[in-house]
Amino acid sequence: MSGPLIPDPAAPLTASGNLRRRLIVSRAAEIAATAAAVIAIAVLVIVVYTVVARGAKAIDFDFIFTGYPTGVGPMLLGTIVIALVATAMAMPLGVLIALFLSEYAGSRAAGPLKLTLDLLNGLPSIILGLFVFALLVDHKQQSGFAGSVALAIIELPLIARGSQEVLLLVPEALREASDALGVARWRSVLTVVLPTALGGIVTSTVLAVARAAGETAPLILASSVFDPKKFSVNPFEALPNVPVWIYKLSEEGNPEGFTEAWGMSLLLVSIILFASLGARALLARSKRKLSSS
């Protein structure tokens, strides 16, 4: 029963008026929010568990180091090559863009550039697949390089934004001290600012690679017709790669292929998850160190 709306001050401090009902509502909201978090965690756990449970039995030495039909070595190698080539293109470009944003750009130039990076980040990867197809594959041939270009476009905004955040944290005092010593701008950027931010830049790159390594859509269009028996590091022809192979196996409907696909999924997910977690933790730490110094 609800008492008077203005409670008697001397009454015991239990819920008065409509408070009991409001507390029930608040409790229900808390339960709903907790349930939402539980749902998300549950999905993650179920997916990871499935991958581990079904994939672990596929993995052995042969799986990693030999080619089809006993293993997926060429696919692993190809993915590494494609990712390396992509990062070799994206990292310098991304760091230079980050330098531009942190050292040179006024707010007028920074706005459009940040918008550009955000738009690049939002491009669906299938569109990037069509893009590199039209640019590099059509009327020519498939190549790992074309896939790398698409992955580089995916990595670029992530590296640029992550590096920029770290560069901004480099204390202004460092740059000023360098100026006071008569050192040229370009020298202090290359020898003082960049090295200080290097840790954060590297971890941003790792995160970007982790993201790009799992992208399938561009590779479907750029590097999907390959020989799964052959180990190759030549990016100018179609390179075997993990995501496309998983996709193909998933569409084939063959149970042995499924096991192989689970095995590859386990490898891919493990590397990506550990790299993501580790890089994120390291990034948080180097940001903390920089902003407290």
Next chain:
Amino acid sequence: MNSRLDLVNANTDAYGEEPSIPSRVRIQPGAEPQTSVNVDPFAVRTLAAPELVFDSRDVSIFYGAKQALTAVTLGIRRGQITALIGPSGCGKTTFLRSLNRMNDTVPGFRIEGRISYHGHDIYGGNVDRVEVRRRIGMVFQKPNPFPKSIYDNVAWAPRNLGLRRGLDERVENALRAAALWDEVKDRLKDSALGLSGGQQQRLCIARAIAIEPDVLLLDEPASALDPIATAAIEELMHTLKGRFTIVIVTHNMQQAARVADRTAFFSLETGGEKPVGTLIEVDETARIFAEPRDPRTRDYVSGRFG
């Protein structure tokens, strides 16, 4: 509508006498005040001391391993303004915030001893925190108006509480009681963030009294304001006391001297290994400033008065 707010507004004299309402009165909108005890109104003035609203016994407060306050025994009396003064870091804000359980969310908070509110242990088992804050309101050091209109700032809490009838009147009464009505009555729908600092703080006071709490806790309410706004707040407190029990933390001794009936002096005691906040002395304001009993109090108050 008979309510505390109406009676506050009737007392426009800054140094008005305490209205003769006996204790334990239940006031409801639309009803005549019912007394549960037959008391001759004139007899109230001859009572020895007003009842204790808060009775703090041997209260020590810890944040994790660090002790912030030790053995505070202090009574807050009804209808009076009690000031907590002392140097910074001596735990007066910590003590204040313990009175409405605002310290609960601070990590590692632990309290020993007992704080009673009208005889009930504030940290007791059946106590509902939200109910505590409904009866014991707080105004913070830095004005913190919601990013809503002036009207909605004041009306927000009453709406939550279901006090929807007569809402316009309630808002007006609260703004009048906070001496803000005339300045904002034509722009109630404007954003509260457009007000000056002093106005925002008075809005926060209006917001707090709109739900007719029993107690108002003020944490250095004027420290972020200029002298003119400060004077307005101090004048406000004289009109509010009597209807609300007020506890104010202030680092400004002149303010305490101007406004408070009783003053409690806290300080940092470095007797043990680490400095801990301690209650040194509490008494009528006049006596604390004129003839303090403890030498530490004397040092503090004379140091500032010069």
Next chain:
Amino acid sequence: MSTIAHPAARAGGHGTKVSPLRTRADRFGDRALFGICLLAALIAGAVIVLVGYQIAHGASPAISKFGFGFVYETVWQPNFGVFGAGSLLFGTAITSAFALLLGAPIAIAIGLFLTLLAPRGVRGVVGPLVELLAAIPSVILGFWGLLVLAPFVQSKLEPFLHDKFRFIPLFGAPQTTGLSVFTGSLILTIMVIPIVASISRDLFESVPAELQDGASALGATRWEVVRGIVLPTTSSGVVAACILGLGRALGEAIAVSQVIGAGSEIKASLFETGDTLASRIALQFPGALTELHKASLFYCGVILLVIGLASNLIAQWIGRRFSFGGAVNG
């Protein structure tokens, strides 16, 4: 503090003699570095323009053949050279809308949980776990959807919903495989949740503690503080986050293609097969033989690009115009 003055003057100011040669090299170095950085920035812009151009160029045979009607015609017959993206657009809209309607409230609730409910230890664990959900590659999520989710949906979820809600045309009779618009939408929901949750979490964390304290001190329950203070002050940022999540759902090709069943018609029931623009490209492009087929898929890409860019720009605009803080872009 010294400012960046002319190198020669600076060097002279410190009393050291600097040869003009070195000063010129320094100035060249400064300009070169600036130039390279500027070039990099321009390359980024050029890439976007180039992408737009190549997609449009690739679509031009189909655009000139089908015109704007491509957008609503639903017949898609590669063998007869007839292409219309109507059903694909419908599928894109339905799956993305479903993912947003189901995923956004869950994600916002997770954001609230992480900021306001969870004790510090729990927050440190649950937060990264939710972000890990975003790190799962879409091909693996789609594969899991194919082998785990679809059978479950087909054997338990769809019959249940069909039983209880069959009066709503959305919940028609389940078909045999569990590959359906419904399963595709569920997969998209899983992808949308981490994006919206992490941005929402940043937004909720940025609500000043003193506002929440002020609300609590007025005797408000936790939910009332959320409803009255936290949500209203972050509302536009949350909307922008949802639109970003929507953009993700719109563009997802691989995972959707694995579970949606590649249907070509517009059907009322969620439990039928369907397809989306992105998924159709992924499924048919590798095997497309005729130029018109490829061009039509490029045309799908054009539509996808337009709605993808539009949603991204709208999200940026809302995030910039109304909310405080740049959490949306972060």
